[in-house]
Amino acid sequence: MQTVSKKEMQLVQGGNVTTPQGFFAGGLHCGIRKTKLDLGWLYSVVPATTAGVYTTNVFQAAPLLVTQESISNNNKIQAILVNSGVANACTGEQGLTDAYEMRRVFAEEMNISELDAAIASTGLIGVPLPIDKIKAGISRIHIDENTDASKFEQAILTTDTCVKNAAVEFEVGGKKVTIGGAAKGSGMIHPNMATMLSFVTTDAAVKEQDLADALKDITNQSFNMITVDGDTSTNDMVLVMANGKANNETLTKESHDWPVFVNGLKKVCQILAKKIARDGEGATKLIEVQVNGAATDVAARAISKAIISSNLVKAAIYGADPNWGRIVTAIGYSGQQVNPNNVKVAIGSITVVDNGLPLSFDEEKAKDYLSNETINIYVDLKQGNTTATGWGCDLSYDYVKINASYRT
Incomplete structure (x- = not known):
């Protein structure tokens, strides 16, 4: 892995969850899925200060309940185990028993306290967890310098077509600090949050509550600003682990370098969020919607999310149809207070609406632009100084094909 100058925040090419010091990750096939890797683990050499955000779906899966219990113990986690293929959601008391057993056996194998272990599951809802296969897989976990983080990234996937990772580095008080991340998510993606899992690691030392507050705020600017299909899963989870191996002075909201750390965490989360949106089931294009001139953060975010959530907008972009009427609709x-007479809309560099009225524009040029893989839509409400950006994807025929036969 190579990086450029560390004077400012830099993206680490090929970076992942093990780029920060003191983290190991790997994955294997334990037999939940036919051939694909289906059991992944992430391990810190020391207990790491940990914060999490979770799905708002009332059918919260058993692994989330168990993980929240672990984190609430002392806000520290040392290892995370993730299985794909079965979500262990809507599985009743047996599901909760299996989740606790999954955590117990994993902690024992890692030689750590049970409450220092977290678990996550993703896959089919309502199917009993194949706990015997998972326990057998746990017994094969081996952590050393040759552990392959790419196998962790593969093991957490479901209908994803690619792995999703990111890492940045910067300086804090003269110490090099790194933040890395991995995520999965392709369908059933909609804030808050998605059928997504995201795991972020950093070797920075960070105060517990301040890390939790930063993650919640950044989630609202990243994972809660993406959509694929408008569905919110039972298993969504974002965890960030900070193990302090960079040996920096503990960061707090009052620290001089706090904004630097927050920007780094935001960068990793937004990269992962955009990769999830781009990998939406059947997607061919990433849609980025920037709303400017809003009166409030709430308005800016709500309008951006309304546009990226619109099936009509998504279908039009799939077909390279510059149908601006769907955007203004x-x-x-x-649900936000908007003065229609102020609104300006642009598709890429092409302004299609200004002061609420349509403008004459080159349709062929607009169609050519909409044939790109990344589509930018800009909205100016001219009501204030607030901005927000959301990410989504187009809606293709393949989305229906994938979800019409998800179980079979």
């Missing part, structure tokens, strides 16, 4: 039903 989404703005109008967002």
Whole structure:
């Protein structure tokens, strides 16, 4: 892995969850899925200060309940175990028993306290967890310098077509600090949050509550600003682990370098969020919607999310149809106070609406632009100084094909 100058925040090419000091990760096939890797683990050499955010779906899966219990013990986690293929959601008392057993056996194998272990599951809902296969897989976990983080990234996937990772580095008080991340998510993606899992690591030392507050705020600017299909899963989880191996002075909200750390964490989360949106089931394009000139953060975010959530907008972009009427319609039903006579809309560099009225534009040029893999839509409400950006994807025929036969 190579990086450029560390004077400012830099993206680490090929970086992942093990780029920060003191983290190991790997994955294996334990037999939940036919051939794909289906059991991944992430391990810190010391207990790490940990914060999490979780799905708002009332059918919260058993692994989330167990992981929240672990973190609430002392806000520290040393290892995380993730299985794919079965979500262990809507599985009743047996599901909770299996989740606790999964955590117990994993902690024993890692030689750590049970409450220093976290678990996560993703896959089919309502299917009993194949706990015997998972326990057999746990017994094969081996952590050393040759552990392969790419196998962790593969083991957590379901309908994803690619792994999703990111890492940045920067200086804090003269110490090099690194933040890395891995995520999964392709379908059933909608804030808050998605059928997604995201695991972020850092070797920075960070105060517990301040890390938790930063993660919640950044989630609202990243994972809660993406959508694929409008569905919110039972298993969504984002965890960030800070193990302090960079030996920096513990960061707090009052620290001089706090904004630097927060920007780094935000960068990793937004990269992962955009990769999830781009890998939406059947997607061919990433859609980025920037709303400017809003009166409040709430308005800016709600309008951006309304546009990226619109099936009509998504279908039009799939077909390279510059149908601006669908964009202004989404703005109008967002539930936010908007003066239609002020609104400006641009598709890429092409302004299609200004002061609420359509402008004459080159349709062929707009169609050519909409044939790109990344589509930017800009909205200016001219009501304030607040901005927000959301990410989504187009809606293709393949989305229906994938989800019409997900179980079979």
